[in-house]
Amino acid sequence: MANQIDKEFISRGLKRCSTSKFILWMAPWVALLIFGLYSAGLCLVKGLNQTNMDNRFAFGLWIFLDLTVIALGAGAFFTGFLVYILKLHELRAVINSAVVIGLVCYSGAVCVLAVDVGQPLRAWFTFWYPNVHSMLTEVTFCITCYLTVLAIEYLPIVLKNRRLREIPAFLVFEFQLHKLTYLLAGVGTFLSFFHQGSLGGLYGVLRGRPFAFREGFFVWPSTFFLFIISAAAVGPSFILLTTWLVQKITRKRLVRVEVLRLLGRISGLMLAVYVLAKTVDTLIWINRTSPERGFPASQYYSWNPFGTWILFAEIVVFGLLPALVLLTPRLRARTGWLVAAAAMACGGVALNRFVMTVQTLALPTLSFDRFLSYTPSWQETGTFLAVVAYGVLVYSFSFRYFRLFPEERDLQAAAPPPDKREEEPILAGRY
Amino acid sequence: MLPWIYGFSWNTGHIVFLGAFYTVLVIVGTTVVSALWRSRRSLRHQETEEIRWHADFHDLPAADRVCRHVLTGEFKKRQCPHAFDCRECDIHAKLIESHPLTVIANSDEDVFGMDFPLDRYYHRGHTWARLEDDGTVTVGLDDLGRRLLGSPDSLELPLPGERLVANGTAFNIRKRGAKVRVLSPIDGEVLAVDGPAGEWRLRIKPDSTDERSFRHLLRGPEVKPWLMREMERLQLALTAEGAAPTLADGGVPVSDISASYPGTDWDAVCGKMFLEG
Numbered sequence: 001m002a003n004q005i006d007k008e009f010i011s012r013g014l015k016r017c018s019t020s021k022f023i024l025w026m027a028p029w030v031a032l033l034i035f036g037l038y039s040a041g042l043c044l045v046k047g048l049n050q051t052n053m054d055n056r057f058a059f060g061l062w063i064f065l066d067l068t069v070i071a072l073g074a075g076a077f078f079t080g081f082l083v084y085i086l087k088l089h090e091l092r093a094v095i096n097s098a099v100v101i102g103l104v105c106y107s108g109a110v111c112v113l114a115v116d117v118g119q120p121l122r123a124w125f126t127f128w129y130p131n132v133h134s135m136l137t138e139v140t141f142c143i144t145c146y147l148t149v150l151a152i153e154y155l156p157i158v159l160k161n162r163r164l165r166e167i168p169a170f171l172v173f174e175f176q177l178h179k180l181t182y183l184l185a186g187v188g189t190f191l192s193f194f195h196q197g198s199l200g201g202l203y204g205v206l207r208g209r210p211f212a213f214r215e216g217f218f219v220w221p222s223t224f225f226l227f228i229i230s231a232a233a234v235g236p237s238f239i240l241l242t243t244w245l246v247q248k249i250t251r252k253r254l255v256r257v258e259v260l261r262l263l264g265r266i267s268g269l270m271l272a273v274y275v276l277a278k279t280v281d282t283l284i285w286i287n288r289t290s291p292e293r294g295f296p297a298s299q300y301y302s303w304n305p306f307g308t309w310i311l312f313a314e315i316v317v318f319g320l321l322p323a324l325v326l327l328t329p330r331l332r333a334r335t336g337w338l339v340a341a342a343a344m345a346c347g348g349v350a351l352n353r354f355v356m357t358v359q360t361l362a363l364p365t366l367s368f369d370r371f372l373s374y375t376p377s378w379q380e381t382g383t384f385l386a387v388v389a390y391g392v393l394v395y396s397f398s399f400r401y402f403r404l405f406p407e408e409r410d411l412q413a414a415a416p417p418p419d420k421r422e423e424e425p426i427l428a429g430r431y
Numbered sequence: 432m433l434p435w436i437y438g439f440s441w442n443t444g445h446i447v448f449l450g451a452f453y454t455v456l457v458i459v460g461t462t463v464v465s466a467l468w469r470s471r472r473s474l475r476h477q478e479t480e481e482i483r484w485h486a487d488f489h490d491l492p493a494a495d496r497v498c499r500h501v502l503t504g505e506f507k508k509r510q511c512p513h514a515f516d517c518r519e520c521d522i523h524a525k526l527i528e529s530h531p532l533t534v535i536a537n538s539d540e541d542v543f544g545m546d547f548p549l550d551r552y553y554h555r556g557h558t559w560a561r562l563e564d565d566g567t568v569t570v571g572l573d574d575l576g577r578r579l580l581g582s583p584d585s586l587e588l589p590l591p592g593e594r595l596v597a598n599g600t601a602f603n604i605r606k607r608g609a610k611v612r613v614l615s616p617i618d619g620e621v622l623a624v625d626g627p628a629g630e631w632r633l634r635i636k637p638d639s640t641d642e643r644s645f646r647h648l649l650r651g652p653e654v655k656p657w658l659m660r661e662m663e664r665l666q667l668a669l670t671a672e673g674a675a676p677t678l679a680d681g682g683v684p685v686s687d688i689s690a691s692y693p694g695t696d697w698d699a700v701c702g703k704m705f706l707e708g
Binding site: 004012128130131133138152160165171172174175177179183191403409410 | 436437438439444445448452455458459462463465466467469470474478479482483485486490492493494696698699702703707
């Protein structure tokens with residue numbers, strides 16, 4: 001009976017596992033989410049003394065997580081931009097999945113920020129009494145707006161559910177809203193452009209932290225632009241990676257391999273631009289910005305474990321190498337290389353955000369400072385894991401009940417893709 | 432961001448930021464309100480069925496959205512851009528004009544032992560429409576549709592006086608857990624529901640009886656190639672995922688196909704054959 005009710009919510013023609021198997025898959029993630037919520041609850045009720053952060057080490061695991069998931073979630077805005085503004089229709093195959101990933105990443109980040117900031121009853125203060133001199137204000141406003149946009153973009157995906165669309169009002173609203181999606185995609189691109197940049201700018205303006213401080217253009221330090229480019233570079237890679245992962249877990253073909261390769265190519269192109277920009281930025285920083293402030297760059301890398309290897313890993317191993325793989329057609333054509341390069345690109349952005357957050361704060365800047373180390377408490381880790389569990393749960397639920405991959409049914413039927421080049425009549429009158 | 436808060440001044444940066452922020456809010460708000468307003472208008476104008484069909488058509492696999500002129504071999508590959516409403520299609524009008532269909536009256540098309548009389552028009556969702564002498568139109572389920580549904584578990588027929596739109600719902604049938612929406616071939620008002628035992632026929636008063644009103648329907652020599660394609664689609668739908676079609680050539684479909692495939696997802700098969708998304 002439960003199976004039958006459950007089946008009625010699954011899109012026609014899509015094969016999904018049984019209800020009991022689905023519950024079995026969700027159960028450990030629900031358990032992890034409950035543990036995470038308990039951890040977050042402790043932090044909210046008892047305060048930040050539950051964490052291992054302090055006044056000196058104010059940014060820890062949570063900010064690292066926020067920056068990373070927001071960069072990885074950039075696939076939503078960038079894919080939306082490519083599909084609706086640049087009309088790259090091949091990527092329609094992953095746009096719904098990209099929206100869900102974006103929604104999960106941004107809502108997860110906002111939840112963790114809410115725990116980090118604390119005092120949830122005063123959350124509205126940030127909007128009513130904003131600090132007009134802070135880059136964080138721009139970040140707060142942009143992220144909130146973009147999360148609203150993502151929620152609106154997610155709505156048509158939900159309303160397209162088989163049972164929900166039987167309600168005429170839902171069916172019609174979904175249809176009309178979908179027709180206006182290009183507007184939301186445009187707004188999303190604009191907002192993402194600024195908040196990704198502002199998150200980077202946040203570090204670049206830290207004059208008291210010469211490891212992070214950068215020169216720039218007008219009010220924007222170079223990190224503003226680097227964060228935008230790196231997010232646009234890894235967003236498609238993360239969509240590629242998640243799509244491949246879902247295909248492996250479900251043992252289904254969800255998109256054509258050409259779509260994955262296209263994502264890889266776009267990611268590779270943006271990553272190459274990022275590596276070039278990052279290299280130029282690093283050279284200017286090493287040779288001018290840092291020495292002018294009395295800090296030879298070599299001294300930043302004299303503190304273990306943050307040796308020069310981390311700079312090499314960030315730019316070459318997780319930047320240049322995946323960019324080269326993704327830009328080489330022969331390597332891109334092999335799924336193993338494609339997926340490995342996408343994973344490395346995602347790892348690279350995580351490493352960059354780790355360096356900007358943790359290494360920046362760990363390095364001493366004053367003569368009486370010492371090198372700081374920090375290990376997150378279990379409450380911090382629990383909150384972090386809650387976001388991961390929440391992401392898996394929302395994505396799994398969406399994958400089961402909504403059509404995240406519009407080509408899935410076509411691929412099951414092994415239909416040939418439409419070829420518009422052959423639209424001319426070949427022979428009239430063959431009735 | 433509020434201009435009256437502490438530290439705020441009307442400088443270029445703040446004006447640009449505020450301008451951008453409020454523009455974003457206006458665009459997002461306008462988009463949602465506009466979608467709501469359009470939805471309300473569509474509901475009031477009773478466009479739900481039309482929208483349902485367009486949404487369904489958009490979701491059909493690419494192979495199921497092919498133009499009717501692909502079936503007859505005039506195009507090698509072409510997707511229908513008009514959701515099977517050829518009344519709006521210039522290409523179809525030109526092709527019909529240059530090569531009019533010749534229909535031999537009172538003849539039958541026999542494909543795989545199924546009976547498809549050529550005195551009527553066929554909809555690609557497996558219904559037919561026959562123009563009667565009194566100006567009304569009889570609508571029924573074609574032979575393949577009947578065999579797919581066999582004896583249904585339940586049936587929801589429209590009431591006399593109800594309005595049908597082409598490609599909208601004509602009636603609903605439940606069969607082995609599958610809820611099938613059978614599409615109406617024409618626009619009109621239901622006059623009566625009747626028919627011989629085991630068949631359901633609707634007597635419709637059409638909005639118009641001119642040739643253009645039936646232009647989107649298949650007829651005459653188009654029927655056989657379409658049916659050949661439908662049999663291919665049925666084979667694919669009945670075949671287990673990933674396996675090659677195995678229905679033997681030359682057989683005759685049984686009167687209740689679903690009974691011969693107890694393990695098959697009949698919901699998916701019916702969805703595919705009756706053009707539901």
